[in-house]
């Protein structure tokens with residue numbers, strides 16, 4: 001082929017070899033992907049400002065000046081401030097009772113310690129702002145926002161030579177963020193792990209690419225093979241943003257019980273459920289998601305209240321390693337995650353398969 005199909009607007013913008021972004025909560029995975037020629041964004045929405053600063057230093061000491069990103073959640077719908085106790089007091093008794101019934105039915109154990117969620121940036125604006133200030137102070141090369149538009153931080157970030165990426169599930173959100181001047185848009189489809197909208201990856205990537213102009217578009221949702229990467233580039237994206245792909249990698253800190261479930265799972269083992277956070281979220285099916293899908297279940301609460309309600313179940317299941325109860329965000333591409341490889345190998349296999357795909361197509365055309 002005359003040109004390298006993996007050299008794109010995104011790889012040029014970030015100065016990386018391969019236009020593949022790993023979203024991960026695991027620092028080891030992030031460092032492996034960065035050092036293998038990809039890019040990584042570390043999800044830090046659950047961390048305190050001090051922990052975020054420490055994680056940034058940890059990554060910097062291992063990537064020899066290569067760029068990386070940090071992802072927060074900045075939902076405009078979050079309450080301005082408020083302690084956990086204040087937020088908890090807004091949960092109706094009917095919902096507490098339903099959660100109690102699930103706990104009893106499945107013998108869900110109590111969490112062993114304080115619930116992690118209580119530092120989630122989506123709980124209130126004050127916490128999210130304190131997290132964001134660390135990224136600005138540290139001049140993290142890329143800030144990404146998984147929930148909520150990051151447009152308000154553009155001036156502060158650009159004046160520090162930082163890039164800002166927004167994640168969208170609808171073309172109209174993309175249009176607004178592009179007009180505001182974000183540096184790249186992640187167009188995320190329904191297939192994706194975690195919080196996601198209702199438009200399929202094939203449609204949203206093509207729609208957003210069509211209106212993007214010079215802004216690089218990054219495809220997300222269901223990308224777990226090199227053929228997906230090649231397809232994303234054909235749809236007009238300049239790269240891919242991937243989450244599920246890394247969960248069962250050797251370096252990943254996901255519990256081995258969950259890794260085994262992921263390796264065995266197919267697209268049908270995930271569900272698009274509001275029961276965990278109050279917003280549509282794709283996760284592995286578990287008793288909590290299944291019970292909230294029954295006719296007896298009350299209407300789910302808005303974020304962040306549903307998240308507070310589900311937190312005890314999730315952490316109780318995790319703390320006691322109850323495989324029958326545990327869940328994890330996972331996308332519909334999970335069926336292609338079938339063996340435990342190093343993050344470096346995952347990246348290199350993805351790239352090789354994408355190049356083979358392009359070469360195959362060119363061969364067919366010739």
Ligand SMILES: Cc1cc2nc3c(=O)[nH]c(=O)nc-3n(C[C@H](O)[C@H](O)[C@H](O)COP(=O)(O)O)c2cc1C
Pocket residue numbers: 023043044045071072073145146147167188191192193194195220221222223241242243244245247328329330331332333
């Ligand atoms: C375990 C897990 C946790 C996630 N948590 C977040 C998060 O905190 N913030 C965010 O912006 N995206 C989060 N995501 C979504 C990813 O950023 C990404 O958009 C998604 O994984 C892409 O779809 P894929 O999993 O099919 O590759 C998470 C994904 C996974 C797998």
